[in-house]
Every structure is written in structure tokens, then in C-alpha cells.
Amino acid sequence: MATGKETCEQPSKTLIERRFDEFWAAYPKKVGKKAAWAAWNKIKPDAELHNKILTAIGKAKLTDQWQRENGRFIPNPTTWLNQGRWDDEYEDGPMNGINSKHFDGHNQEPATSPLGSEGKRDALAGFKRAEDYYFYSRSIDKEK
Template sequence: MARSRNIKPGFFSNEHLAELDFATRLLFIGMWTEADREGRLEDRPRRLKMALFPADNVDIEKMLADLDHLGFITRYTVGSFHAIQIVNWAKHQNPHLKEAKSTIPEMTVLEPCPVKVGASTMQAPDENSSFPADSLSSDSGFLIPDSLPPSPAPVVVEDLFPKFWKLYPRKVGKDKAEKAWAKLKVNPELFELMAKALGKQVLTPEWIKDKGQFIPHPSTWLNGKRWEDEIPDTPTNVHLLPVNRHTNFESRDYKAGTKENANGTFRI
């Protein structure tokens, strides 16, 4: 039996619901009218299709799966009975005091109730209220603030791959390198270690010889975590000058084999 329910303005601006298509959001509202006073209903997609979308070609099973995935409903089974629990039902709906108790078995494990023990936003059958459950007036007291808190400001993470690509001396296989980079989830600290290792490795004989043809591909370097390799200390001057063979000038006898002239000069 369909029932009157509340719908709050926050429903239309909920960014999590906005991820769903229009028909799925409409299904979510329609399920409230099909749910009992505890927010439970039978998990019967075909029946829901006939009750809520009799003239529309929609995939109810997929729509229910999307709502379940995002945490707006929970699909569960007790024995052979398939049921649906609408999440945070008591925080958003105030069933009429004359509604019958639920005959659908509850879930084996329920999420802890966020309200204080003994406090409930649902009217007990013997309570009287000046505000009927199907009232949509903004001052009726039933338009409870949204339970979904505002999303935190997004954390901007710098993409460090362009800096790595600029530093790496052998620029081949960029697509593979980007995939390997994504798996590593590189943060600034790890990037600093990589940069320091590259600064040493580019000076090693293995990377310098034969115009760098033995430098590993970037993806190979990343997948192998080659920044962790032990790198021997390299001289500051890579291009060493040859040893000078002209030595011991001070000990040579430049007079040997010559004759001294009267004026003090020498001749051979």
C-alpha cells in the first residue's frame, strides 16, 4: 500500500544522488511510498516496476544496484525472504501514527542508530501530534537537516609525472611509464628519492657509455624500483684527463753532452 512521505529540499542538491540518473532518483523517492513504517519493503524488482514505472522502459534491477552501491538502500536476505532497508529512514521520515507495524524481518546486523537512546523521530502509535506525517510545511518540524555532511574540500595532489619525465634521460614508452607511475602513487617524498637516485645514476659508466643505449626504459626503471639500487660514488669530473708524462723537470741535467763557451753559454 502506497503511503504519504516527506521529501526535503536537500534531496535535490545532494551531490551523491546527483551521480545517479534521473529515473534512479525518482525510483528512490517512489520506494519511500512503498516502504513500511520501519523503512522496509520487499526486494521485488518486477513489482516495483509495475507500481512506480508501469509505462516506462527502465532497468529496475540496475537502478536498485546503484542505490545499494552508493549506500542509500541495503538489500538483504533473511532465510528465503529478500528485503530492502532504506538507510537512515528514521532521520528523514515520520510515519503516520496509524501505520501498521512492519511485517518484514529486519536485518541481522543493523547500523548503530545515530540518535540518542530512547529518542526517535518516528511517532509512536499512541502518540498524538499536531503535525501529520505527510505534512510538507517547512515549519512542521519534520524537515530534519540532511544527514549527509557537506563534502570536505578536495585535496589537490600535484601530478609529479611530468617532472619525472623531464628528468629521465631516455624518453621512450611514455604510455607504459605513466601506467607504472600510477601504480606507485608517488608522493613528494618518494619523488625526491627518485630524483636524487637519477642524479647519481646518470653519471655512472653504464648510463654514459654508447650514447646511453643501456639506460633502462622509464617503465622498467619504475617497475623495478631502480631508485633503490645501490649506486657507487662517482667522481665529480667524469671526463678524467690523461696522466701527464712530462714529470721530474727539476731533477733533469740539461748540461749533459754539451760544452761550455767562454761567455758562459753551452754548445753541443
């Protein structure tokens, strides 16, 4: 019963295509989709690997590398897949990617000295200020 206008209905997507779509939606850098698809087809992830990949993307998104400079250092998705980066080890926790020497473990504020500004003065005791060098050099010039 063709009416002259036959519709080309696309067959529903395969499981591997649906899994790739989930990967693509989760991955923050949207470049080289065709190459990423080819890499995905080489891997042919089963349900377990697919879940591992999506979990790894979620952890990687929290890292300093992926957040720094608006994601400038996020690997291309093809590279990430070809290198099996879902097996990378990511640190867990809210302090991930924060340099611990500048932060204590309890908050996001820089750790401060318990002595406050007085402690800073004590720490600099014995050092000359820049102004002291200026006056010192002028006094030497006068002696000459």
C-alpha cells in the same frame, strides 16, 4: 553568458601528474610514456619517494652505464620504475665508472710508469721481438 564558443578549459594537473611530469623531464630516455605513466600510477610516490626517485636519476646519469654509447644502456623508464631502480646503489664521486687500474686517484689521465719508456724496455727484458722470430726462422731454414 555563452557566446556560442565555449572553451574547454582543462582542469589543472593533479599532484601525481605534476610529479610524473618532473620524472619524465628528468629521465633521459623518452620512450613508452604511456606505460611509464601506468607504472607511475601503481607506485603513487609521495613527496619523499618522488625526491628519492629524482635524486637517483641524477646519480644514475653520472654512471658509466648511462653515459656509454650515447645512453644505449639506459633502461626504459617503465622498466626502471617497475624494478624500483631508485633503490640501486650508485658510487659517489668523480671517479664513478672509471676503471681504477688505468687511472690514479688524482686526475683523469692514465697513470704512467715513473720509469717512462726505459721502464717499458726493462719490463720486456728477456722477451724476443717479432723481428727476432723472423730472423731465427730464416737461420733454421739455412741449416737444413
